Amino acid sequence: MVQYSKARLDASFAALSDATRRGVLEQLGRADASITDLADKFHMSLTGMKKHVGVLERAGLVATEKVGRVRTCKLGPRRLEDETAWLERYRQLWDARFDALDQVVEELKRKEKVDGRKKRE
Amino acid sequence: MVQYSKARLDASFAALSDATRRGVLEQLGRADASITDLADKFHMSLTGMKKHVGVLERAGLVATEKVGRVRTCKLGPRRLEDETAWLERYRQLWDARFDALDQVVEELKRKEKVDGRKKRE
Numbered sequence: 001m002v003q004y005s006k007a008r009l010d011a012s013f014a015a016l017s018d019a020t021r022r023g024v025l026e027q028l029g030r031a032d033a034s035i036t037d038l039a040d041k042f043h044m045s046l047t048g049m050k051k052h053v054g055v056l057e058r059a060g061l062v063a064t065e066k067v068g069r070v071r072t073c074k075l076g077p078r079r080l081e082d083e084t085a086w087l088e089r090y091r092q093l094w095d096a097r098f099d100a101l102d103q104v105v106e107e108l109k110r111k112e113k114v115d116g117r118k119k120r121e
Numbered sequence: 122m123v124q125y126s127k128a129r130l131d132a133s134f135a136a137l138s139d140a141t142r143r144g145v146l147e148q149l150g151r152a153d154a155s156i157t158d159l160a161d162k163f164h165m166s167l168t169g170m171k172k173h174v175g176v177l178e179r180a181g182l183v184a185t186e187k188v189g190r191v192r193t194c195k196l197g198p199r200r201l202e203d204e205t206a207w208l209e210r211y212r213q214l215w216d217a218r219f220d221a222l223d224q225v226v227e228e229l230k231r232k233e234k235v236d237g238r239k240k241r242e
Binding site: 019074079090096 | 143
């Protein structure tokens, strides 16, 4: 995996590590909103919401546009493809790892049975 | 979504927001390893690696066991189901949102064409 992609994954997973920021993305998935709307919706100060939107914007998950005095937020260009791919690959590793452990346990059980039979013979 | 689950997502996405920690998970997906092995593998101090493993452990992504003087790390119980589900849901929202925008653009184009035709008539 190239360094650039690593830094991008770092930024997007960090952006997703806050329930308010995930809520903002869900909200913008339904409709564009101003920062004031979002601050109201999440019972947060304008300054607090600006910080959250900044983190999302730097991660490419939100795009903002200022028209007059209002800054409107909408979903950004990133569809979280790489993040989903990473999680899917992890789950495959996880499954393979636990399957391997299951096989070891099964092998031990089988061996125990054979040994038990030998002792009885 | 319940509060407990939110805190869990916060912790796991934060744990995944570091390339070394993602690398440790990939490594443990192949084989269990001691903290010393991991520190060597990732060219990191033992103290630095202990911190990373601690973050992963608190998020339920790694389980450790101390036998004698060696602490062995293995993949934890969490298979990142909820995280994957969140990302999948987000991508559906994203697709729907951009499809909706496409439709607005198409509608505008169609209207322009009709208006243009009316003007020519």
